Amino acid sequence: MASAADPPRHRRPRPVPTPFSAPFWDGTRAGELRVQRCLDCAHWRWTPQLACPKCWSERYEWARTGGRGELYSYTVVQRSVDPNRFEVPYVLAVVRLDEGPHLLTNLVECEPAAIEVGMRVAVRFERLDDDFHVYPFAPEGG
Numbered sequence: 001m002a003s004a005a006d007p008p009r010h011r012r013p014r015p016v017p018t019p020f021s022a023p024f025w026d027g028t029r030a031g032e033l034r035v036q037r038c039l040d041c042a043h044w045r046w047t048p049q050l051a052c053p054k055c056w057s058e059r060y061e062w063a064r065t066g067g068r069g070e071l072y073s074y075t076v077v078q079r080s081v082d083p084n085r086f087e088v089p090y091v092l093a094v095v096r097l098d099e100g101p102h103l104l105t106n107l108v109e110c111e112p113a114a115i116e117v118g119m120r121v122a123v124r125f126e127r128l129d130d131d132f133h134v135y136p137f138a139p140e141g142g
Helices: 020-027
Strands: 034-038 060-064 066-075 090-097 102-107 120-123 136-139
Touching: 020 034, 020 060, 066 102, 102 136
Parallel strands: none
Antiparallel strands: 034 060, 066 090, 066 120, 090 102, 120 136
């Protein structure tokens, strides 16, 4: 039984990590946004891949990003595909990290009318439970 001191249980779906994606989810739990970086040409990449799309090297590391970037694209979802899991409206966004990769995420702490493509954003980590933290972004400085 949950006590009043327990964090709220989120209804949203939980990620299903694989051995390949586990370093990313370990990072979010530690409050770090990690993506792959090629050890031969230093190209940052997302989504996780076995080989670098720039030089084809299979040598990479999971490197911590600065967690900042700009809003590349977005949509405001007005009708949830599953109202039991997602409260509407919510903002589905693509963020271009300062390091280069684009991530699919949510934009929070911002009214939809105030959103502008190109606005500066920073990652916020949201705890789902002891195992998972998700990585929405919010306007920088907000």
